[in-house]
Amino acid sequence: MGNFARQVLEIVARIPEGKVTTYGVIARALGNPRGARVVVWALWSGPSGLELPYHRVVNSKGQLAPPHIFGEGVQRECLLREGVTFLPDGRVDLERHLWIPEIEEP
């Protein structure tokens, strides 16, 4: 796993309960503004056993990952359980729950 991917996972590990962040935000925090897709790759390659809150990462519109990733409705339920609220159209209410990590890179 590359260095970037490791840093991605470090950030994911720090997303507070009841909060979410986005692929793009993580990429920017790591100084790679156009690296959103690499963040995706990092999540794929990350350890599945470890208790990382992968479900707290959504896209820039607040939409959840497609069902085949976590299973139908699973991601949504995890977030609901943690107190995340959704808009009528099913997107996460980013206004309230978006979490921006502190800048990492030196």
Added chain:
DNA sequence: AGCGTGACGGTCG
């Protein structure tokens, strides 16, 4: 050394 692959994001019609 290409080339295909994304759980993406912004821009434009």
Added chain:
DNA sequence: ACGACCGCCACGC
């Protein structure tokens, strides 16, 4: 507002 398009970056083959 919404979809279609296109650029993006690291990685594995």
